[in-house]
Amino acid sequence: MSDKRLGMLIDLSVCIGCNACTVACRQENETPLTKFNTWVESWDAGIDGRVTRANLPKLCNHCANPACVKVCPTGASYQAEDGTVQVDPERCIGCKYCMAACPYQVRYQLESGEVDKCTFCHHRTTEGLLPACVSTCVTTSRMFGDLNDPDSDISKKLAAAGDKAKGLMEDRGMEPRVYYIGLDETLGAEQLSAVHKGGNVLRRREEGNA
Amino acid sequence: MLDPTLANGVITPASEGINWVPIKPATNGAFYSAIAQILIRDNTFDAVAMACPTQKAAEAAGYGGYTNATYLVITDENHPNYRKLMRAADAGLEEPPADPAATTQPTYYVVIDAATGAPALHTDAAKGDLFFEGEVNGVKVRTGFSMLRDSVNERTIDEYAEITGIPASEIERMGKEFGSHGYKVSVQAAAASTASVVGFDTPAGRELLKAMMGSNQMTGGSFPSGQSPVTEGKGACYDLTTIAGLPNVSAKNAAMISRGGKAWEKTDEYKNRVAAGEKDPKPMLPWYTNAPQSDAQAIMSIVNQYPYQCKILMTWMCNVIQATPGAMRDEAIEKLKDTSVLPLHIVCDIVVGEMAQYADYIVPDVTQYESFGLPTVSMIGGFGTTIRWEAKAPETAKTEDGRPICWETFLIDVAKACELPGWGENAIPDVNGQMHPFNDAYDYYLKGVANLAYAVEPVEDITPEEAHMQGLDELGDNWKKAVTAEEWPKVLKVLSRGGRYWPMDYKRGADGRFKGLKAKETYVYNEKRALMTNPYSGKRLSPTLNYNPQMFADLSLMTDHYSAEEYPFLCSEHKPKFRSVTMLANSPIMRDICAHNYMEINTEDAAELGIKDGDIIRAITPRGDVTEGEAMVRDGQVKGAFSIEFGYEHLAYGAQDVEIDGKLVKGDPAIAAGTRIHMMLDPVVAEHGGMGIIADTDASSPGRCGGMFKIEKA
């Protein structure tokens, strides 16, 4: 393993839920219709008597302790040198164990049977480019870089954020490497509308809290 | 952020210092009046800024703009100039001698000079009296500001709270805060907030509040946006605006087909009908004395064949019939299709939308990646211009000489065929007076880019290495021929950067103001509005800011026609994330991310109506127009109004089956998904035999938001 550890930091205080990331990802990775490598969940959120609109971008968390890699019987799911979680389609039999094991449910099966998901735009980052979602983000809500390099922008912002930067469902034990600023406020708020994935209803209002 | 709907933006649980305040659509006049009332009541407005009667006086006092708040208004009903601002002659004051060199002479208004307490020309006073009411030269007058004070005090804060749906305490809080930062405040309001039958109140209130705090053209206040060097005009290299041999045709007496800019009494029709013995004739569709051009009103004129028949309609990249609220209905579409109503209809577009569907000819255009443009980004405060250029070769068919078929090619070839001046050979002058050809899009836009490249001070040449890295060295002779060999590497430099931008300091003066200060007047008293009479009722609108309830074309209240109890709901539209105004429903990706829009309705309203999230509901106007869609029950929607994202519920645009050369091409119903607001037409216009949209009776802009609805489960 190299000492690189790629990760993402999403500042929820400036995410406007525009879904430019969703579209850029779709264009860049040519994901099939109805499948998403990244998406944004949005809902009305009540906090301190105010009504706000929560926007929560989601994608593969490229966990340091990924269940998907552990459960994959063929080694198709693996951690790359840069710490990212990748899928080798040539080894994938489509057993879907990884899909079941992922607490974030970011994986999906292609028509051809293989399982796919966000690669952190591996094909771009290895050429020195940013992932498409980061590159296109109009408010620079998404930040990307090497978590092991203390001088990287992401490391500096993470250090400055301290306890405020958190991963999703850290108690699942996956050690996610997508961090969010403002996650507690976002998830702690009262849900006051249906949750939309893009513009489609993901969960109706009655069905539990976000 | 005041908005009927918590739509797109950064009001998230994680963002601090910004709140969403729900406001009912079509009530902005009430909100602005309330804030103005508080500023006057608490004396927290900037009385110095408001009292500067000229730009000169304002700048001398450290401000960037002035108002006509101190100008005297003739309030004597018997005076021939009643409702007008008092002129020097009305006051018996002498005007300075006219400047023989000037083409137009200034108008001299009258103020009470704060220094002397005596009437003076507005140009002679450093500061006017804001509150004067009395007689000048025997004429009853008062200041516009004193009238404003009365008009914003027509209602109490509690009444404004009731109208807007904003709690009085919240209005008070906002009023106090707005008055507590000196000139470092501003108001942004545009788009749908101006699109109601009382939409004029929005820009009027916005400008008033900015002026009341002296914030215009101030750094940290209402700083001007959208400045750029001259590109498509008389620029540093080329003059793209002067047309040699332009025929001298005056449009001064012409009537715009959208019926704006002309009082009904001034029209030929009115005069002819009076001459024919008709007493007090009324128009079929309203005329708007002070309104600018309006595509929405133009389309209604076309389908009504009033005030005259439109024989040739040419539209480029727009879908007016869908974008005009209430217009896309069978009666209107039948007229558009009817060649006896509209003999020739040419559309240039990249898609075949509802408008193009009924055209006689469709000229294919190119997409934004295949075309040029030099838009100044108006919402960003800096100085500079963005460039859109042909990043990929256009995919449309080509002319015989190899040019892509597009809007520019069409215009050039038609203009040349008609032998119009300013096209073809020897069309575009450079700064040295030499003439250059205009035969394709490059000839025009690349000269605009050259103007930008040489503006202020010329950019450096692009290095061959960089040109090669970006593939700019592959551009062909058709590009290069548009500019000189010396200009070319600088043009490439600007293309490579996607535009040219100056640092903010370029616009910020050391004195805390905009460096390029221009005269900026705010009307506290709107004389044009004061003099305007309604073509149907003869009634007038308030010349100072106030709250206007929703009205029909004759200024009668909507609620006088229809029961507010039966039709208690308003509507509003907001910008969609996954569609444009009329396009993008053809994109499978966009449809995948968002299949349809929703009828967004407040949680408490929904509970009262027994509506659950996901129910199919209907909003019905008193005239029977039905908007039907899926309910989104949310707290992010103001009580008393429903809202939708526009751009949905297409009739055509690939949603419908079409027959092409005898072959049936199946439509995709997914393109038609969602809903659009089916706004009622104006019943007063209908009484006069016209099919007219509800609209602002001053600005003529369509009543997109507001209206009257009842909501029920489908």
Next chain:
Amino acid sequence: MIWDALIACYLFLAGMGAGAFALGAIAGWGKDPALTMKKVGFIVGPVAVAVGTLLLVVDAHAGLQNPLRFFYLITNLNSVMAWGVIILSVFLVVAVIDLALLLVKKETPKWLDGIGVALALCVAAYTGVLLGDAGAAFPLWNMAVLPVLFVVSAASTGIAVVALATHLLAPAEVGRVALLKRAGLVLPLVEGALVIVLLAVTAGAPGSAAAAGQASVAALVSGPYAVAFWLGFVVVGLALPFALELVRARKGAAAPERSVGADVAHDGSGKTLALVGDAGVLVGGFMLRYLVVMAALPVAFM
């Protein structure tokens, strides 16, 4: 749903096959071996497990279209599934050899039976561990409870399928295996208790699993799967076989000197009760796998 009824069938068949094989082996060990029962167990065992495994292969679309990729299956020994592949394979080999010996030589070495039973236990437990290792994503798939529950259910269903066949083929043998007498009463109670524990643990899942855990339990007991759960699993799968077994036990107690003759004497009603009870256990066994697969909700979407 990531996995569906096909995988539920596999989980059911593997468990039932393992249970059947184990029972077959045990039936052959006593002083008075029940040979038909042994044969039934030895046939049903490998066949059910093999069919189940085939379903797995069919479900793995990418592998089905590129069969060589199945050779990668034991690459990652951190994966429960890789171990499952090994366990299933070895079990099938042992079970088939054992069956061949039984058919050819009419007897099997006890040590081989022992290995087979141990492997059968692994197969049964594995189906639970497989789901359990995805428990971080699906709170219903509890690693502590599910393997035990599936082993118990495997025993129930294995016994049921073998008993069912034996009742039809050689009714006299049924009474010979002492284990069976108690199993019909004990296993449903144990299984019921384990399901209660599973539901309780799931409903009480902490932290980010809480909402999905509660929703999964609600889906089972009062939601879209409530009918399948209460009727298919609890009534048909547990209560009915237990009640019938109770009736049979009472009848057996009424004839304390239970003998071959006595058994034959009340053959008519007793056999029907037994057949119905066994069928109920099989239905319940499938419903358990189906419900655990289908009603589980992921933590991500709550």
